[in-house]
Amino acid sequence: MPRTAWGWLITPEELESWILSQDEHLLVINKPGHVLCHPSKHGPWSSLVGACREYLSAEVLHMPSRLDRETSGVMLLARDHDLGSRLQRAIQNGQVRKSYLAILEGSLDAPIEVDQPLAISTDSVVRLKRAVTPGGQQAHTRFEPLEQSGGYTLTRVRPTTGRLHQIRVHAAHIGHPVAGDKLYGPDETLFLRFIDHGFDEHLQAALPFHRHALHAAALTFELESGPLVFEAPLAQDMADFWSSLLPCPASGVSRMEEP
Template sequence: MKFIVDEVHEGLTVGEFLKARGFSGRALRRLKREGKIFLNGEKVFASAKVTSGNIVEVDLSEESKIKPSYVPINILYEDEHIIVLNKQPGVVVHPTPFCRDGTIANGVMHYLNKKGKRGGFHPVNRLDRDTSGVLVIALNQYMHGFLQAHGRIEKIYVAVVEGSVKEERGVIEEKIGRKEESLIERRVTESGKKAVTHFKVLRRLKGYTVLEVKPLTGRTHQIRVHLSHLGHPVAGDTLYGGKNDKIKRQALHCAEMSFFYPLKGTRVAFKALLPLDMLSLMEEAGDSGAVFGSLDKEKAK
């Protein structure tokens, strides 16, 4: 990645200049340690001074230690810095001590290797195993750090919940923390961390309500916990009170994700089509598909 120094930044060190361009301290330390910083084509220390018109270049390529193996991935967009997927349900995003293979990470590494490319695996957003939808993967630490710090990320989910939600729209602002007797489950608790979720009704069906959900914070299981606390658990979400007789996983889908992308110099938005199991659930409950025509038919941008 190359940057041209302007007059505003003249006199800074290379390190200071790169920090001004959004590089995190961690990313800078790695670049310095690996000798991947260049000024006008010459390898330099981060303490070197820059002047107007200089070209600062950094080598952002990474080697991942994640084992490549074939896992189907549905790519919505890709360039040298990010890959955007429509993640399928039932697949873990990142390897764990209990699940080292068969993850999205293994599949992305296999895909990159097959194309002769290198890259790290840095998820910008988190999706549970059984949640589907837009998943953005940064291929280097710089882009991951930039999007987390400066991307102003916004996410829109579609959730099918049990029962009829009374309000047409609302805000759930309840703190969320870990449930004492569980390593996985979360709950609403005053000792937890601030969590805010906006929702509005998209469609009322027989026994279900379809919601558009916008989380303003990123707590673990936030949407699932908040909707369960509202008295309307996500269909299929047995961990938080939902029934799985009509769908075998939580009916929760990240339908859209948008953020400021420095390579484009503007905000970008990516949309993921609703999966068949959620469409089938809604159709069985009386949905005609009209409300979701744009989601079903529009190609992800």
């Protein structure tokens, strides 16, 4: 991506390489980390939706669900309003199963279910930060450890609700924050520094990875005719990070590729 004064612009060639499948109704993308989903004031090629609209010459493009900027993985973009509405309703009605891969700090030794409500944090200077809060929105996440190495755990994460930052908040709540998380990791001021200075030498020394190590691996729609599954292979930067933690880089790859 070419660099601008504020960040990165997507190129048509890059966008094309992210497309997993497309037809006249639906576009399936494997979004890299650090790509903004929603349109921004910096032009159409500064966000995934804007770039896709330009690439497809499409006036209508609906995103039934979104990913945080630093989260990589599978995203669906509907090319007509009717499909977009139906997909969004399916997600809201719990007819869609989501599966993520995360690299968590520390050793998670057994599966754990987190059923803790979330709300805006009242103890943070970061306005968008969430926290486990009694009386907040219901949120449920299941963490399933797959492999441990180098003080980290490769983990399958299955959220059954879709709250903002849910996985990241719940991971931090159980004492295993997502590796590289600037907001829910060791110090939230790292997030503020990143906004002002980017991923500078200070952040490189404080964090093990340049973004939070979270990847949307699969979306499964439960239909009367059977499950419809959309999958995205693990982003290369996250795969490389996990491989760097392994005593033998070849091991563990098959676990990351499990649905």
